[in-house]
Amino acid sequence: MIDQLVHLLGYEFAQKALIAGFLVAVVAGLVSRFVVARNMSFAVHALAEVGFTGSAGFILIGLSPVLGLLSGSMLTALLIGALGVRIRERDSVVGVIMAFGLGLGVLFITLYPRYASEAFAILLTGSVTAVSRGDLLLLTVVAAVTIVGLGAMYRPLTFATVDPVVAEARGVPVRLVSILFLLLLAAAVAEAVQVVGVLMILTLLITPGATAERLTVQPGLATAVSVAVALVATVGGILLALVITVPVSFFVTTIAFGCYLAARFVWPLLATLRARQLGV
Amino acid sequence: MSEDGLTSGMDRAGAAPGVTTGDAPAATHGAGSGAPTGTAPGTATGTAPGVTTGAAPAGPAEAPPRFRRRGAVAPAAEEEPAMCFDRATLAYGDRVVWSELSLTVRPGEFLAVLGPNGSGKTSLLRALLGLAPLAGGQLDVLGHPPRRGDPAIGYVPQHAGFDRDVPLRGRDLVGLGVDGHRWGFGRLSRDGRRRVEAALEAVAAGPYADAPIGRLSGGEQQRLRIAQALVGEPALLLCDEPLASLDMRYQQEITELIGDWARQKRGTVVFVTHDVNPVLGYADRVVFVVNGRWAAGSTDEVLTTETMSGLYDAPVEVLRVRGRIVVVGEGSGAGFDIDEPHHFPEPVGTHP
Numbered sequence: 001m002i003d004q005l006v007h008l009l010g011y012e013f014a015q016k017a018l019i020a021g022f023l024v025a026v027v028a029g030l031v032s033r034f035v036v037a038r039n040m041s042f043a044v045h046a047l048a049e050v051g052f053t054g055s056a057g058f059i060l061i062g063l064s065p066v067l068g069l070l071s072g073s074m075l076t077a078l079l080i081g082a083l084g085v086r087i088r089e090r091d092s093v094v095g096v097i098m099a100f101g102l103g104l105g106v107l108f109i110t111l112y113p114r115y116a117s118e119a120f121a122i123l124l125t126g127s128v129t130a131v132s133r134g135d136l137l138l139l140t141v142v143a144a145v146t147i148v149g150l151g152a153m154y155r156p157l158t159f160a161t162v163d164p165v166v167a168e169a170r171g172v173p174v175r176l177v178s179i180l181f182l183l184l185l186a187a188a189v190a191e192a193v194q195v196v197g198v199l200m201i202l203t204l205l206i207t208p209g210a211t212a213e214r215l216t217v218q219p220g221l222a223t224a225v226s227v228a229v230a231l232v233a234t235v236g237g238i239l240l241a242l243v244i245t246v247p248v249s250f251f252v253t254t255i256a257f258g259c260y261l262a263a264r265f266v267w268p269l270l271a272t273l274r275a276r277q278l279g280v
Numbered sequence: 281m282s283e284d285g286l287t288s289g290m291d292r293a294g295a296a297p298g299v300t301t302g303d304a305p306a307a308t309h310g311a312g313s314g315a316p317t318g319t320a321p322g323t324a325t326g327t328a329p330g331v332t333t334g335a336a337p338a339g340p341a342e343a344p345p346r347f348r349r350r351g352a353v354a355p356a357a358e359e360e361p362a363m364c365f366d367r368a369t370l371a372y373g374d375r376v377v378w379s380e381l382s383l384t385v386r387p388g389e390f391l392a393v394l395g396p397n398g399s400g401k402t403s404l405l406r407a408l409l410g411l412a413p414l415a416g417g418q419l420d421v422l423g424h425p426p427r428r429g430d431p432a433i434g435y436v437p438q439h440a441g442f443d444r445d446v447p448l449r450g451r452d453l454v455g456l457g458v459d460g461h462r463w464g465f466g467r468l469s470r471d472g473r474r475r476v477e478a479a480l481e482a483v484a485a486g487p488y489a490d491a492p493i494g495r496l497s498g499g500e501q502q503r504l505r506i507a508q509a510l511v512g513e514p515a516l517l518l519c520d521e522p523l524a525s526l527d528m529r530y531q532q533e534i535t536e537l538i539g540d541w542a543r544q545k546r547g548t549v550v551f552v553t554h555d556v557n558p559v560l561g562y563a564d565r566v567v568f569v570v571n572g573r574w575a576a577g578s579t580d581e582v583l584t585t586e587t588m589s590g591l592y593d594a595p596v597e598v599l600r601v602r603g604r605i606v607v608v609g610e611g612s613g614a615g616f617d618i619d620e621p622h623h624f625p626e627p628v629g630t631h632p
Contacts, residue, residue, distance in 0.1 A: 154465030171429015217492040222447040
């Protein structure tokens with residue numbers, strides 16, 4: 001099995017998949033912390049699903065599905081940002097936009113020639129092993145932009161996330177920050193769809209952040225843990241899928257879930273044991 | 281009594297009586313006679329003798345200084361006011377929150393902002409923070425029009441309670457007060473960390489500075505809030521109901537922290553509260569806002585049956601019971617926080 005893996009890693013498709021997986025995991029891990037802290041799971045879902053519609057539209061007119069995905073989710077982010085700033089109204093705005101976006105997606109699918117239906121399946125469940133050279137380049141650029149963007153707004157984003165009232169009083173442009181974050185999130189979603197597909201998007205954008213929250217209260221460390229979880233799930237999932245013929249997304253979701261369960265139940269147990277040891 | 285309210289009150293107040301009432305219907309208004317009323321910060325600032333409370337009178341603190349004294353500020357005769365509302369009107373759309381507010385606050389003064397819910401107390405702070413533009417009149421804060429993110433202004437919000445699991449320590453919260461508004465990322469500078477330590481020490485929050493903030497008590501969280509606001513060494517501290525949903529003991533502690541800071545560093549405080557009692561020993565002056573009207577002066581001047589009835593335009597009684605002040609309105613028997621009156625006239629517009 002190890003031999004087989006080493007053998008497969010010699011192939012370009014496997015290398016591309018691993019590089020793509022690495023990029024996606026870093027971006028998703030970073031963004032995930034804020035998705036969790038800002039309660040944005042629903043928005044993530046909407047960004048992914050309307051991204052799917054964008055992708056379908058782009059395939060229909062013969063353009064890159066990855067680019068379509070990115071356009072779809074970006075446009076959604078702008079709409080959510082324009083219509084729903086207050087937390088209270090954000091959910092309903094997201095729902096409204098997502099419903100319409102999906103309706104449009106259904107139209108695109110119907111207009112579609114038969115032979116391309118596989119493209120949809122790939123979008124829904126992810127297929128990192130099918131990433132082309134052009135896709136990889138795009139993924140790299142988007143990842144770089146997202147990481148740089150997140151770095152540039154890390155402090156005010158943290159401030160606006162944990163303490164919005166004081167952040168505003170201290171001059172943080174809270175609304176601008178939240179719209180900028182939505183755009184970064186849209187980019188991250190478009191990236192993560194490549195690995196786990198639209199349906200399982202939350203496994204990379206929620207689970208790592210949620211796991212990290214369970215393990216530490218230090219903001220910096222939590223971000224590092226979140227990235228680590230995303231990396232283990234993604235890279236581990238890709239490696240496993242190379243030797244066992246099961247879709248990558250199954251392994252990714254399983255590993256991520258395992259990490260979460262461990263953080264939830266095993267970690268507190270260890271902490272108790274350690275405390276007892278020290279006590280004796 | 282270090283307060284120099286009398287002098288700066290007098291030079292303007294040829295005609296204005298101690299209690300200045302903005303925009304009130306004729307009943308309490310009498311004195312204004314056209315001129316912008318209300319510039320006078322009242323005659324007797326500082327805690328008035330006897331009447332109100334058993335709390336210590338305003339004066340230099342005897343307690344060991346918890347806060348480093350800001351060096352240069354010496355009381356000067358022609359000192360620039362910490363803030364100056366000049367016939368200021370705030371409105372959201374058609375709804376006038378308060379109008380023709382004229383009020384000058386001297387550096388080092390502790391101003392309590394009182395009034396029922398929805399009367400525009402928070403809006404007053406938002407105006408000072410540059411977050412709510414005036415519909416009319418003028419406002420200067422620390423010598424210039426309000427600007428967003430003014431580093432010389434500290435802000436303590438209402439205690440809202442952090443989520444139990446939010447990955448944030450008290451130390452991090454205070455750190456955000458140092459550089460949270462700056463773009464980019466990175467660890468605090470050495471100087472920043474030193475300031476965080478000093479601020480934590482000043483509010484005695486050291487023992488729980490590394491605990492998850494969501495697990496701390498309301499009082500502990502508010503202490504950290506104060507450290508966060510003071511870490512930038514502000515000249516002006518704005519507090520928006522910092523005592524709400526705290527129990528009595530914490531209310532006292534928090535008020536004392538803020539009051540001590542103000543006295544030791546000669547900082548100016550604007551303290552929004554619906555209950556005046558916790559700040560009776562500290563407030564040099566109060567401004568009461570209700571229904572677009574306002575009155576400013578010392579506690580004893582403003583919180584009287586006469587003034588309050590004029591403001592509410594309805595019979596209101598102010599009682600002093602065991603050092604506490606209780607305002608009783610029609611249909612509300614209990615505490616200070618009179619319910620939004622239902623039969624009062626619409627807020628008055630602007631004066632000619």
